[in-house]
Amino acid sequence: MSRVLELESISKRFGSVAALESVSFDLVLGEVHGLLGENGAGKSTLMHVAFGMIAADAGRVIVRGVPTRFRSPRDAKRLGVGMVHQHFTSVPEMTVAENLWLAAGRYGAEAGRRSDSSTVTTAGSRLRRRLWEGLAPNDIVSSLPVGAKQRLEILQALAVGGDILLLDEPTAVLAPQETSELLALLRDFANGGGAVVLITHKLTEVFSIVDRVTVLRAGRVQSTGPVAGQTVSGLTAAMVGTADREPTVETSDSLGPVLARVDGLAVRGREVVGVAAIEGNGQRDLLRRMAGVLPAAGAEVIEPVAFIPEDRSTEGLIPALSLTENWVLGLAGDARWRRGPLLDWRAAEARMDQVLGEYSIRAGGPQAPAGTLSGGNQQKLIFARALEAAPRVIVAENPTRGLDVHATWFVQERLRRAAAAGAAVVVYSSDLDEVLSLATRLVVISRRRVLQVPPGASREAIGAMMIGATS
Amino acid sequence: MSVLVRLRTPVVASVLGLAILALGLSALGYDAFSALTALARGAIGSWYAFTSATLVRAVPLIVIGLGIAISFRAGGLNIGAEGQFSAGAMAATAVGLVVGRWPGFVAIPVVLIAGTLAGAAWVVVPVVLRLRYRVQEVISTLLLNFVAEALVSFMVQGPLQESKRTYPQSDPIAVAARLPLLPGTRLHLGFALAVLLAGLVGIVFSRTIWGFRLKVVGAAPRAAEVTGRMDVDRTTALALLWSGAFAGLAGALEVAGVTYALFLNLSPGYGFTAIAVALIARLNPIGILFAGLGFGALEAGAAGMQRDAGVPAVAVSVVQATIIVVALLAVARARLARPEAAA
Known part of the structure; x- marks a missing residue:
């Protein structure tokens, strides 16, 4: 087992927020290494450090046994590290070949050409040949189906030729069929001598192709080790934290009338409904429809409604x-x-x-x-x-993001008081702890569906509902 | 901001512009002193020069500039005022030719309203393109300038050509449709209207919900939508239509107050100069009044300079360009100095 990528005690702060605290991570040839964690746990930040996009405040990056300092992704590419980002990075108006030339920069000699299938030796070129299926150099990217675009992203990551592949939620945009094809390709790449880091939310992916799994939580490593012998509940607990405090899910008999109802979510006066969801499951749209910011056919909401958007400086204030x-x-x-x-x-x-x-x-x-x-x-x-x-309904989206302890307390106190005074309060937070501490009732939104969390549900059960492990 | 601080940039810019003009003229062998004297004489040398040259030229600059301020404030970049001005002039001429039997207090408003509506109509296509297909109005309004120019050319050689059919121009409009003049000068009633409109737009900007909406939609469309619950598309579209209406009104005022007829190149680029006027004034209506006067004086002086000192009138563009550059630099500096949001 040769270690191709080692991250030693990496720390990184953004302003007053510690994104990573002394995180160590290693990747060996031939493995697919899963990187799990909630939103904001530091997964993407860690991989951005490994790819030279972000300079760590402390810690070392070691590639193939040699400590290195990446000044930019260009340095990382030169050492054979490629990354597939969360969002597509290809230029939609250009052809496949042009995008590959762009990605290769001045290092790529063979970029943009189909590799010759007669002399397939390395994992990289074998993978490349399979990735090319359904792609032609002169295709305009915007005309390609999503799965083909994602394969192009991987080709771009490998355009310089490399054997270390970092993928940030590559299956988020794919249909199930495309997902399993992609996972099979990655497995094959690793078996042929490559090494893969797979950032994901989805436990099914972890159990289907991953060899080892590392779980991050709030910028720290919670666990790392072979996936064999792990359980869904064990990984979920590592992701969302052990139950040091029982969820305050309770039913109150002093609830007011239903003040807001949209798409299967009904909220009564005097309750704080906490919405737990993983990013991209439609929770933002649902909240905004309830708040009247987005049009909602069939929504019944008692005015006045107050909406607290997450993004203070572009949506909340000017x-x-x-x-x-x-x-x-x-x-x-x-x-x-x-x-x-x-x-x-x-x-x-x-x-x-x-x-x-x-x-x-x-x-x-x-x-x-x-x-x-x-x-x-x-x-x-x-x-x-x-x-x-004096709103009857208050809808808040990540209301304490980026705030210090005192301001967080202020915000939570105001929401509780508003509910006590008779308002219907709905809070979505990507921080499960916040949802649990604020909410008098919990719902999970998964794949645009509102799921009621039974009273007394454990943290693990909530986590499993969020990632869609149970239905 | 105190008045003195507000005046600093335009004063510095004007002095600098005139200095550069003087240097350039000397380098080319002209007598810079007599050229600048001729410039001043042409602009403010006499009551007649001031009213009949400077103020008359300031009217379209102020009226168009106010419209530009409305659209720019809302984030709509209408740079087709030149074409909207022509559309207004064409409509005013067409109506002005047939209202001879009406009394002036009816004929004049009808002519001005026709021009205003035509100016707004000239923006309808860019507005629809923006709303339906997200076509940038910067491009569509600009391109329609050329269409307007071609249409004027067609009109003065076709439907609106003079009855003698000799020159590419229209017959003079009915006397009833002409604006009253200040006795002894060529200054028409349009100047009073321009001053009135500046005050009116100033009140709309600073004291009404509509003025506030324009500002918010232009400054932060996301916040306008999410927190202000405003219809951003609708607000910008209305602002664009109003800016076209102002430019069209300016075209009608020019026909009814100055030329009394339609011909090619009726505007010496008022639609573009007015953008500079609005920007220098930082879209402030009262500022536009004064900036319009300043640029009107330069245009008037340029004619005097050409007549009396033999210096080509275009040389005065050096002064205008310098003022624009200095004003934009001042705006950029103010923006850099402003403390940014702590994210």
């Missing part, structure tokens, strides 16, 4: 505009400053000034641009604005 303008952005109909078509900016500014005090928002005054506020203060402003209209 950084270049003043606090008062941002205040009016979400409260344009308020009779205190709106008279027909006219806006009374003084009245709005006076109220904004009061709110800064009431919510202890640290700002240079109502005229300050919203972009000058810290993330926590921006979120306080968004909450103050959302609660100003």
